[in-house]
Amino acid sequence: MLYQIVELLIGDIFSYEFTSFSKKISENTNNLFDLKDELQKLTGEKYRVKELFNTYSRINGTLKEKLMDVCNEILKESSKKEKADVGDSLYSVRCLVFHNYGSIPSKARKLIEAINEIFEKVVIELLITFYT
Numbered sequence: 001m002l003y004q005i006v007e008l009l010i011g012d013i014f015s016y017e018f019t020s021f022s023k024k025i026s027e028n029t030n031n032l033f034d035l036k037d038e039l040q041k042l043t044g045e046k047y048r049v050k051e052l053f054n055t056y057s058r059i060n061g062t063l064k065e066k067l068m069d070v071c072n073e074i075l076k077e078s079s080k081k082e083k084a085d086v087g088d089s090l091y092s093v094r095c096l097v098f099h100n101y102g103s104i105p106s107k108a109r110k111l112i113e114a115i116n117e118i119f120e121k122v123v124i125e126l127l128i129t130f131y132t
Helices: 002-027 029-043 045-054 061-077 086-103 111-129
Strands: none
Touching: 002 029, 002 045, 002 111, 029 045, 045 086, 061 086, 061 111, 086 111
């Protein structure tokens, strides 16, 4: 449920960045092939989650670090690669839980509660500090 708030915010990021992207297209139609890669990046959820944490909000650094640490802990326990960025680690856990929950060892599933506790605080800060 909390992740739906992230999805709403990254939807706003997409709208904002797509508007800028559209202006680039209208200003320079000779460069359309090169802009294709930029559009592909912009449409990726993982990119926008990272941007949410790194560009479009001002979340307490300690809180971001705690979220990343606990996300990396469940990734490690699930034999997945740990991430160096809070957006990457959260997105990876989201994918793990929604698409591959059965592969999470029962010991590691207990970490989901810890993630939720920290994530709730993070979402509150996202809502307070989000800007475009």
